[in-house]
Amino acid sequence: MNRSMGQCIGIFLTTLIFGALFCYGYEKCPDGIFAFCAPQNASVWELSKIAIWPCVLAIFLWHTRRWEKGSICAYLLIPAALPVALLFVYWFLHMVCGICSPILDTVIWILLLLLGYLTATVVGETAFAKQALPMVCMLVFVWICVYAIFSVFPANLPIFIEPIP
Secondary structure, three states: OOHHHHHHHHHHHHHHHHHHHHHHHHHOOOHHHHHHOOOOOOOOOHHHHHHHHHHHHHHHHOOOOOOOOOHHHHHHHHHHHHHHHHHHHHOOOOOOOOOOOOOHHHHHHHHHHHHHHHHHHOOOOHHHHHHOHHHHHHHHHHHHHHHHHHHOOOOOOHHHOOOOO
């Protein structure tokens, strides 16, 4: 197994652990940082929160020793793109199809996360990844701000309202 695939698996597993810890932490202590980072209900918006915080933490944890522009940019594309993918998929399942299953939501998150990390190993080798780091960092920063604002002040839109089973 080459180094980039080992790194991909490590970041993927670290993200899963952080996601599980956030959800477990919210169950035990539903205030503070866990309420900010973990899904609080089954609304489309709350479920998509799990796309940003665990990814960013895992990526920076794995990249603290070495700073390769291409690698970190490729992996930061995941928290930049995953919220959009999860918002779309969860919206389609919950709002259009009427399917509200915590197990299915978790499986979709894991599969999209895995797809993102496998894609990142390929993208990290390209010239695009080395040049796009400032743009990707800005996009992730914007997502973090949006999640922070709407976690504190949710709008009265269907994606923020928990579906009725």
